[in-house]
Amino acid sequence: MLGLMFFDAHLSRRIDAPGARERREIVKVLALTDLCLVTEARYTRHPSMADLHTPFQEHPLSLEHFPSGSFIAVPPQLPGKSGL
Amino acid sequence: MIHLDNIRKVFNAGKPNEFVAIDAVHLTIDAQRATALKGPSGSGKTTLLSILGCMARPTSGRITLKNREMSSLPERFLTEIRRETFGVIFQQFNLIKGLTPLENVMIPAYPKGENFASLKKRAMELLDMLNLADKAQAKVEWLSGGEAQRTAIARALINNPTIIIADEPTAHLDSRLSLEFMEIMRRLKEEGKTILIASHDPLVYESNVIDRIVEMRDGKLVVHGDGR
Amino acid sequence: MRAIAKQRYILDLVLSSMARRKGKNIALVLVYTFVLFLLASVLFSVESLKREAKLILQDAPEMTVQRLTAGRQDLIPTDFIASISTIRGVQSVEGRLWGYYYDALSGANFTLMVNTALNDKMGEIVIGTGVARRSNTDSGLRTLGKNDIIPFKTADSSVLPLTVKGFLPSTSELVTADLILVSESDFRRIFAIGKDLVTDLVLKVKNGKELGTIAGKITQIHPDTRPIVREDILRTYEAIFDWRGGVTMMVLSGVLFAFVILAWDKATGLSAEEKREIGILKAVGWETSDILLMKFWEGAAISLSAFFLGILLAYCHIFLASSILFAPILKGWSVLYPHFRLTPYINGYQIATLFFLTVIPYTVVTIVPSWRSATIDPDSVMRM
Numbered sequence: 274m275l276g277l278m279f280f281d282a283h284l285s286r287r288i289d290a291p292g293a294r295e296r297r298e299i300v301k302v303l304a305l306t307d308l309c310l311v312t313e314a315r316y317t318r319h320p321s322m323a324d325l326h327t328p329f330q331e332h333p334l335s336l337e338h339f340p341s342g343s344f345i346a347v348p349p350q351l352p353g354k355s356g357l
Numbered sequence: 358m359i360h361l362d363n364i365r366k367v368f369n370a371g372k373p374n375e376f377v378a379i380d381a382v383h384l385t386i387d388a389q390r391a392t393a394l395k396g397p398s399g400s401g402k403t404t405l406l407s408i409l410g411c412m413a414r415p416t417s418g419r420i421t422l423k424n425r426e427m428s429s430l431p432e433r434f435l436t437e438i439r440r441e442t443f444g445v446i447f448q449q450f451n452l453i454k455g456l457t458p459l460e461n462v463m464i465p466a467y468p469k470g471e472n473f474a475s476l477k478k479r480a481m482e483l484l485d486m487l488n489l490a491d492k493a494q495a496k497v498e499w500l501s502g503g504e505a506q507r508t509a510i511a512r513a514l515i516n517n518p519t520i521i522i523a524d525e526p527t528a529h530l531d532s533r534l535s536l537e538f539m540e541i542m543r544r545l546k547e548e549g550k551t552i553l554i555a556s557h558d559p560l561v562y563e564s565n566v567i568d569r570i571v572e573m574r575d576g577k578l579v580v581h582g583d584g585r
Numbered sequence: 586m587r588a589i590a591k592q593r594y595i596l597d598l599v600l601s602s603m604a605r606r607k608g609k610n611i612a613l614v615l616v617y618t619f620v621l622f623l624l625a626s627v628l629f630s631v632e633s634l635k636r637e638a639k640l641i642l643q644d645a646p647e648m649t650v651q652r653l654t655a656g657r658q659d660l661i662p663t664d665f666i667a668s669i670s671t672i673r674g675v676q677s678v679e680g681r682l683w684g685y686y687y688d689a690l691s692g693a694n695f696t697l698m699v700n701t702a703l704n705d706k707m708g709e710i711v712i713g714t715g716v717a718r719r720s721n722t723d724s725g726l727r728t729l730g731k732n733d734i735i736p737f738k739t740a741d742s743s744v745l746p747l748t749v750k751g752f753l754p755s756t757s758e759l760v761t762a763d764l765i766l767v768s769e770s771d772f773r774r775i776f777a778i779g780k781d782l783v784t785d786l787v788l789k790v791k792n793g794k795e796l797g798t799i800a801g802k803i804t805q806i807h808p809d810t811r812p813i814v815r816e817d818i819l820r821t822y823e824a825i826f827d828w829r830g831g832v833t834m835m836v837l838s839g840v841l842f843a844f845v846i847l848a849w850d851k852a853t854g855l856s857a858e859e860k861r862e863i864g865i866l867k868a869v870g871w872e873t874s875d876i877l878l879m880k881f882w883e884g885a886a887i888s889l890s891a892f893f894l895g896i897l898l899a900y901c902h903i904f905l906a907s908s909i910l911f912a913p914i915l916k917g918w919s920v921l922y923p924h925f926r927l928t929p930y931i932n933g934y935q936i937a938t939l940f941f942l943t944v945i946p947y948t949v950v951t952i953v954p955s956w957r958s959a960t961i962d963p964d965s966v967m968r969m
Contacts, residue, residue: 274893275936278900282929285904289928292756293640299757301644303700304681304787306818308638309715309762312694312921318685318763319696321813321821322651322658322785412868413964433872439963440870451865454858455605460598465869467594470587512869 358388358520358551359409364418366404378404379576382418387569388519391542391552393562396573402555403524405573409553410522411439440465444513446523450505452497458484458508459493465515483511487541503534510541520551527558539564592882595875599882602862613848614891620844621895621943622902624837628935629903630911636930638822641760642815646787648796649681649813650803660782665807669786672802674795680783682772686737686765693719693763693921697775700766707768710735711751715762719921735765740777747771755924762923841942848950860958868963876959877952884951888944896939904929 299305311317364382369375379401386392386409394402407413408420411427420427422442427435452461462480484493487507492500500508506526513521521542527535535558542552543566554561562570572579603610650669652661666678682699695716703709717729729735729749737745753761773780790799800812863876902908904927 274897278897279931281900282904282931285929289926293637293928295754296641296757296760297644299753300641300760303698303761303764303766304646305760306642306645306649306813308634308642308759308822309696309713309764309923310634310759312696312763318694320825321818322649407964413962436870436872445868447868451861451868453862453865456598456601460601464598464866465871467598468591468871468875470589470591470594472590473594516870 358423359384359386360421361385361409362419362421364405364408364415364420366401366408366413367416370416377576379408379573382578384571384578386551386553388551389546389549390568391546391554391566392569392571393567394553394555394571394573395557395562396579397557399575400573401576402557402573404576406522406524406553406555410443410445410520411435412445440468440516442518442520444516444518444521446506446509446513446521446526448525448528450509450529452505452508452512454496454498456497457494458489458497458500458504458511461497461508462511462515465512480511480515483514484508487511502529503537506530506534506538507541510538514545518550520553521545523552523554523556525556525558526554527556527561532560535560539566542566592878595879596882596886599879599886603883603886610887613887614894616847617844617887617891617943617947618895618898620840621892621939622898623840624942625896625899625935625939626902626908626911627837628939629899629929629931630908630927632932632935633903633927633930635822635825637759637928638825639819642818642822645815645818647790647793647815648788648800650786650788651811651813652785652807653809653811660778661785661810663781663783665810666786668806669788669803672799672806674791674799676789676791678786678788681785681787682769682778683784684772684776686775688735689738691719691921695765695921696763697765697767697772699769699772701769703766703768704770705768706750707770708746708748709750709768710747710771711753711766712749713753713761713764714755714758715921715923716765717749717752718924737775739775745771745774758923758925763921844943845946845950848947849954860961863955863958864961864963864965867959867961873959877955880952880955880959881948884948885944887951888947892940892944896936900929900931903927 306321307319309318361382361384364384365380366378367375368378382405384405394405396402404413408415411420411422415428418428422438425438427438430438452458453464456464459477459480462483463476466476481490481493484490487510489504489507489511492504497505497508506529523542526538530538539561542554546552546566552566554567556562561567650661650665652659652665661680663680666680669675670678684697686695686697687693688695693716700711703711712729712735731749731751733749734746735749737747739745747767753764753766767775772778788799790796796814796816800814803810803812866876866879867873902910907926
């Protein structure tokens with residue numbers, strides 16, 4: 274049964290391959306940087322573009338108030354990058 | 358066949374409820390004979406039976422089975438020998454509920470990993486011999502007292518033991534079934550098995566199937582005037 | 586052969602034993618399956634998303650340069666383009682214009698982006714399929730079609746109506762669902778951004794290995810900039826749904842912990858009936874190791890059936906039913922979200938992890954408490 278699962282996964286990947294290529298192409302053509310997963314807030318829509326302060330945009334003590342922010346982790350490159 | 362040398366069994370040694378079950382027991386059990394252990398409750402017959410059947414170790418003393426020293430054997434070997442040599446019939450029958458008599462009879466042989474077909478055949482033959490063939494697939498809860506008794510006997514025989522041990526086998530049976538039981542013991546004796554029965558039921562120890570009576574009282578063997 | 590036959594006998598006995606306690610065992614399997622379903626669902630969806638991101642963002646801009654003012658992202662002056670182009674190794678520098686537009690009527694956030702192909706087609710927009718689904722026209726909320734108009738509120742309080750002239754492919758929803766492509770002059774009108782400013786810059790470099798050096802040089806010339814390289818983007822998505830951190834991990838650990846407690850509780854409670862059975866088996870010649878083997882099979886039977894059931898259900902949940910149960914959590918307060926079928930990326934590692942996290946602890950937890958009873962002395966059975 275597990276075998277069936279793996280087989281289905283493999284098949285789905287095959288079927289989806291042209292779609293994946295198209296997505297990749299569009300990323301290139303439109304110069305996109307992020308997946309459109311969560312459109313709640315800036316740093317959830319474009320997590321790779323977000324800076325450390327975006328979540329605190331309201332004021333310094335503003336705690337996380339968007340639900341999805343609780344599980345979208347801080348991009349690893351942020352702390353310690355020069356100039357920040 | 359079985360030789361007990363100065364056997365003593367103490368329970369809860371060193372604690373306030375220390376209790377000497379049997380003491381200074383010298384006994385030789387002859388092969389292919391039926392021996393009855395007679396005595397009131399509390400006399401230590403169950404303990405003696407347990408030691409004879411290698412189900413408990415004596416606190417002191419030696420026990421030899423077919424000239425082989427048993428008292429110092431490690432647990433694993435003891436279990437194996439016990440499984441091959443003894444077939445035990447318990448006072449409460451102790452069948453596993455929810456299973457069929459057939460399954461109950463086969464269970465003692467499971468750990469040996471024997472071929473299913475031959476095991477099943479042997480089990481069916483035993484049940485047949487005890488007139489239980491038509492009940493083989495019923496549930497044990499539905500068996501009558503006598504049928505449960507016979508299932509317990511069949512189970513005791515599955516590994517082809519040389520010695521049969523029964524603890525108060527007639528305690529839950531009426532006279533007719535008790536006599537029936539003794540008849541089955543007679544047949545087994547004729548097949549060459551050694552029988553050991555602990556009982557305070559005269560129907561048992563006065564039966565002519567019994568070759569020898571060993572009497573116990575207060576944990577010690579009762580020696581009669583004529584040296585028995 | 587004997588060993589195998591022995592296992593089969595024991596398994597047989599275990600199954601008939603368990604059948605007698607149907608209620609308890611079915612409940613156990615259900616709870617167990619549910620736990621595995623949750624764990625596997627999270628694992629599967631997260632892994633697949635990660636892979637998808639890695640795959641399609643491979644051609645994201647090599648370097649993006651942002652400007653920061655007081656630590657916040659700010660618009661970049663176009664003269665930065667000239668100064669950065671002079672850096673050795675830089676092939677091209679272009680300004681990007683993009684931002685967020687909040688559509689009050691539908692409550693959705695759109696990403697508005699300038700596309701040079703539309704620059705001579707003022708008044709026209711190309712929209713993503715998510716936008717089409719979630720937009721508003723004068724006649725209310727409905728799916729937008731060609732030539733429909735979206736009225737944009739501009740920064741200077743007027744309304745700029747733009748006409749939908751095309752749609753982005755629906756297969757690209759994962760990256761374009763909320764996207765609206767617009768001409769430069771329309772964009773600048775809507776947000777009142779002067780011609781001398783852009784949102785950020787995208788760079789092409791001659792040699793990928795030089796990215797670090799070039800980034801360094803950029804920050805030297807312009808200390809208020811922040812370069813982001815493609816590596817950063819990919820790493821963000823590597824970490825973003827990493828189940829090994831964050832609230833997700835806390836929740837999962839909680840579930841797992843509760844599960845282990847449940848299992849322990851169930852296993853330690855050997856009923857009198859079970860103890861009696863073990864005693865009988867010992868008395869008829871089963872060794873302690875045989876009893877433990879039996880307990881092992883009991884644990885394994887429940888574990889394995891729940892394991893396979895849970896995983897299968899999780900697979901169907903995530904890949905066939907598009908994570909229905911998780912969707913509300915993922916979407917949060919988003920009004921607009923992409924419709925896409927997640928492509929399955931499952932591998933042995935995930936299955937193995939799940940196996941070690943659940944089946945092994947459960948089986949252990951079933952055996953350990955039985956140790957005591959398994960070592961029961963046959964003599965005591967005589968007296969039962």
